[in-house]
Amino acid sequence: MSWQGAARPWSWRWPISPLLVIGACAIVGPTMVDVARHSWTTEQGAHGPLVLAIGVWLFSREWPAARQLARPGSGVLAAAAFAILLPLYVFARVTSIIEIEGAAMYALLLATGYALWGGATLRRAWFPLFFLLFAFPPPDTLFAMLTQPLKIAISEWAVSLLYVFGYPVAGSGVTIQIGQYQMLVAAACAGLNSLISLTALGLFYTYIRHSSNWRYMAFLLMCIIPVAIVANLVRVLLLLLITYHFGEAAGQGFFHELAGLSMFVTALLGIFLVDSLTTPLRRRFANARPVGPAAATS
Numbered sequence: 157m158s159w160q161g162a163a164r165p166w167s168w169r170w171p172i173s174p175l176l177v178i179g180a181c182a183i184v185g186p187t188m189v190d191v192a193r194h195s196w197t198t199e200q201g202a203h204g205p206l207v208l209a210i211g212v213w214l215f216s217r218e219w220p221a222a223r224q225l226a227r228p229g230s231g232v233l234a235a236a237a238f239a240i241l242l243p244l245y246v247f248a249r250v251t252s253i254i255e256i257e258g259a260a261m262y263a264l265l266l267a268t269g270y271a272l273w274g275g276a277t278l279r280r281a282w283f284p285l286f287f288l289l290f291a292f293p294p295p296d297t298l299f300a301m302l303t304q305p306l307k308i309a310i311s312e313w314a315v316s317l318l319y320v321f322g323y324p325v326a327g328s329g330v331t332i333q334i335g336q337y338q339m340l341v342a343a344a345c346a347g348l349n350s351l352i353s354l355t356a357l358g359l360f361y362t363y364i365r366h367s368s369n370w371r372y373m374a375f376l377l378m379c380i381i382p383v384a385i386v387a388n389l390v391r392v393l394l395l396l397l398i399t400y401h402f403g404e405a406a407g408q409g410f411f412h413e414l415a416g417l418s419m420f421v422t423a424l425l426g427i428f429l430v431d432s433l434t435t436p437l438r439r440r441f442a443n444a445r446p447v448g449p450a451a452a453t454s
Contacts, residue, residue, distance in 0.1 A: 173272060180268045183245065187261040194254045195293040203353030204291045210360055211288035215281055222280035226273040234271035241267060258292035283363050290356040303351065306385065311341045314392045323400065334400045341392060354384040354423045361427055371441040376431065383426035391419040 195201035241264045248257035266285065269278055278285065307330050315327035318334065325334045330341040358380035366373045431438075 176268050176271055180265055183261050183264060187249075187257055190252075190254055191258050191292060195258075200299075200352070201293050203356060204293075207291040207353075207356050208288065211284050211291065214284035214287060214360075214363070218281040218284055222277045223273070225276040225280055227276070228272065229270040229274045231271070234267055237267040237270070238264070255293050255295045262289065262292060283367070287356065287359060287363075290352055290359075294352065306351075306388075307341055310385070310389050310392055313389055314341075314396060317393065318396060325396070332396065334396050337399050337404055339396060339399060351381075351384050351388070354387060354420070355380055357420075357423065358383065358427050365431070366438070369438060369442050372434075372438045375434070375437065375441075376427075379430045380427070383430065384423055386426060387419045387423035390422045394418055 191204065196204040241260055245257065245260035245264060248254075248260055266278065311327050311330050311332055315325050315332055318325045323334060325332065327333070332339045332341060359377065362373050362376045362380070366376060
């Protein structure tokens with residue numbers, strides 16, 4: 157297709173466009189191999205291939221409409237973005253900081269998309285582009301800092317609930333004593349390593365089901381994190397009960413994986429339940445009329 161409208165002072169034309177595509181492929185390939193090797197093989201990043209596949213599928217759904225808006229972006233802005241991101245990418249690549257490398261690579265990919273197709277095209281496909289961020293590993297230090305209060309809170313809630321039901325349980329920070337067993341609620345045990353994948357799952361469900369109702373979609377998105385936290389609490393409770401009744405070996409063996417599966421089931425059911433219970437709110441948002449000059453004169 158041809159781009160319409162007045163030409164910009166500096167637009168990307170042949171041979172720059174093919175060079176951009178070749179350059180993007182040159183950085184995407186090695187970085188994605190490193191991400192797959194260092195992140196997707198861990199519990200925290202195991203959701204990466206699924207997120208990538210879903211994100212590409214979502215983008216393919218949006219592309220027919222997005223490409224109608226295609227027009228080369230500002231060469232000045234694109235060049236400025238490349239000038240900042242390329243040194244950052246090279247630094248991360250040389251120092252093997254996979255979190256920064258993945259983020260810089262994706263930012264360079266977006267800058268390339270902006271240079272070739274413009275901002276309107278990227279805005280039209282904003283959700284798939286945002287969703288694809290979940291395929292990359294978050295900074296470990298930041299993730300640990302954000303999840304530490306959650307680990308402590310989940311430990312305290314688990315101790316309080318089991319104590320109400322008469323179990324011999326006590327806790328100090330992330331350490332829980334139940335009967336003769338002591339359990340350290342690490343990120344993996346609390347299921348917090350799966351918090352990102354649960355959030356991505358909830359985002360996908362919300363977008364597919366309610367993308368046409370942005371008010372309700374925003375509300376449902378705010379419910380995802382609490383649902384994921386409850387699912388993590390269920391996993392910790394199951395691990396504590398299995399360890400207490402069947403021994404430490406059972407709590408660290410097959411039933412440990414079963415508790416992890418139950419967390420995902422709980423999260424899915426939680427999202428479905430919230431969506432079902434808030435049906436009146438969804439209908440109210442859907443029937444709400446915009447407030448503004450157009451509504452006043454209609």
